[in-house]
Amino acid sequence: MRSRWLSLKITLGLLLGVLAHPLAASETQRCAVDDAGKQLCLTAAAQRIATLSPGATELTFAAGAGDQVIAGVNYSDYPPAARKLPLVGNHTRIDVEALLALKPDLIVTWVTGNPPAQMELLQELGLPIFAIEPRTFDGVSSAIERISTLAGTETEGFAEAERFRTDIAVFSEQYRHAEPISVFYQVWETPLMTINNEHLIGKVLQLCGGVNVFADMPRLVPRISPEVVLEADPEVILTGSVEGARDVQLDHWKSYPKMRAVANNNLFYVPASPISRPTPRLLEASRDICQKLDIARDR
């Protein structure tokens, strides 16, 4: 039974995949399955796209549909062109009236980031919603492809997605034999928070040959005790640095001069925005982090 279901699922998946593929799609139907598992079909390429999270904005631009984006939210700040977009509120509280006034023909949302009640309302109003939330490198490429399918910008979108795949593969190859080095990634100082390996940041660490000391924590972003960090004694401590703020978030570790990361001066800051968004800029972030780990290896 199980295997029959599985095969059915695969068949369906293939079928959908074929449908979603630009070459197979009919000229009147553009279909794609979003990260919430829902299929969306448009009769024509979306020309007025509203993006309801900074990540959604960034991915839509990456899909080559930047010119069709008509709305963003607070902190929709990348690429620079996105800063000129009209805003429809905060991603946790959408200004539905402003959004409707802009007459979008596609709304790209964030699966867990937007308020469900408002999303239901938009659905009831008959607006086409496409929810994304990539959790893997390939998920980023796939999201770009699917958005470009809906926006009719397949050429640019699929090229960008492929470029991302290739570059990640190159990195992966380059660091495949890199000496493993233990890393603690600090998401937040007080309370002390980190990420496990399910998190994209954890995947970037793995890519660079870093060994996340909290790889197997049950939760994606666990709140942990400083004790276990001292016990794990990682070789490198990383954190995101916020633009325009002084980097002090790692200073508190300096009171433990005997920690390996502190003794070897391996406390590093990487720009927070590229690493915290599942977008092609993860490449920049990976480059940054791999570089930092290389520095640590050389010390």
Add this chain to the structure above:
Amino acid sequence: MSILQTRDLIINVPSRADGFPLSICIESGQVWGVLGPNGAGKTTLLHTLAGLLPARSGQVFLNNQALIELKRRAIARQLGLVFQERQDSFPATVLETALIGRHPWLSPWQSEQATDLQRAQQALATMDVDHLSERLLSTLSGGERQRVAIATLMTQDPNIWLLDEPTNHLDLHHQVKVMSLLRDQATLNKTVFMCLHDLNLAARWCSHILLLYTNGDACWGEAKTMLQPSALEQLYSQKLITVEVDGAPVFVPVCAGQ
């Protein structure tokens, strides 16, 4: 020996005309009773005499010193009060309650000594509540609580005793007991000044009477001269019959129908 004096005192009863200014001299050995209908300002007068409420005008003197110039602690060593209403937001035992009477006599770091405890226990015994020592105040009957309040004042042992309806809630036996205690204190040169509702208790036990009228008028003097039926009838707007029993006048209200 303590003297409580008022000079042209007008108590501050909200939205009432000033009335007649009080210039009274309350001396050791005297037992004063304040009589008056509800709302005449008896409690206000008592609180003003204790310095707990500001007067509208005039002054109160304690041993020839203006009350407002004295520290609360110095006043509390000379003058104590039994309130008509008591607050107990927090649980407290009977003995603890009596013991707070020693507060004005103890320095900040000092705790109650054996002699203080003895005084409190003695006072409780006098008021027949010593068997309730460890009970919580909130579990007592109204009369028992009244007796504990008087025992607290006894433990405080000031020269001047101000009491607001000391016989409230008390059964007959304890009414008599409290009134004789107060008279005994007066014979020991203490000063007693109390508000009363019961004319007959006043007639029986008080040496001096102050009549307080609703409009702020007042008159005072020795009990024999003050307890005139006509004045009392006017005070309470109530017809009275006067008889003499056991050497003291007894006032009985006339029923409306008669």
Add this chain to the structure above:
Amino acid sequence: MMRSLLALSVIALVATVLALAIGSVTIPPSELWAVIQGKGSMLHSTLVWELRLPRALAAFATGGLLAVAGALMQVLLRNPLADPYVLGLSGGAAVGALLAMLSGMGALLISGSAFAGAMLATVLVFGLAHGTGSWTASRLLLTGVVVAAGWGAVITLILALTPSYKLPGMLYWLMGDVSYARTPWPALLVLALAIAVIMPLARNLNVLARGSMQAAALGVSVRPLEWTIYLLASLLTATAVTTAGSIGFVGLIVPHMLRLVLGNDQRIILPASALAGGILLVLADTLARTVIAPEQLPVGVITALLGVPTFLYLLHRSR
């Protein structure tokens, strides 16, 4: 009565040792003993002396401060339901702290800003309740409660305007958490000073608990005493909030539990509150650190989970 204080001191010591012994990293008793003698491994010495001890002391001081502040507020307002936050002080502190976090300030400035907010709240309520001069405990309570509601609205406003990546820090601060404590010393110092100041006033407080008129009649200068308690309780609460955010429950429940067992003599209740509040928070924080270790829980959850059944049991048992 001194016996109960002694017993509490012993429990406090045991709780502290427990806090030193237990954590995400297991240190066996023999190893702990070695560490105490200065002979343990480097990691274990660091864990015990640099992480667990300062944190246990901070927890103790915070709990003590909150419990004493609660006991004082209850006497001041003659209301057993009063707690250190009833007059909106934690709201002021929270607004200060959240504004500092919103503008991306460092930990020290967040603490400073929280303290400034708490003191601003104190002065605001003081001024408003003082207003026309007719001052009563119930007027102070009403003013405080209304001002607290105002702070609550401002907090919600700040949270609504804050970018989401800053929210976790803010929410944890609002829940109260000992991991915010940088150093236990200011809090311990304030607690010790407060006890030294309040002990000579304790009998005055006993009298004040019977009502302001009765207290005045027994020689207490009620108004100055009430302002002293108010300012002192505010200072204690501000210090606690600055140390570890607004941890609820301790200030309300600890003085009550003690009253149920020890009676209402402030000379016992106040030092006992300092000890018992400290014990409760040390134990709660130890649990918060270890229940789902290495993950951490906010300590407020544990204080409530420990305190509610204990309190209900004592209440049920009492007369």
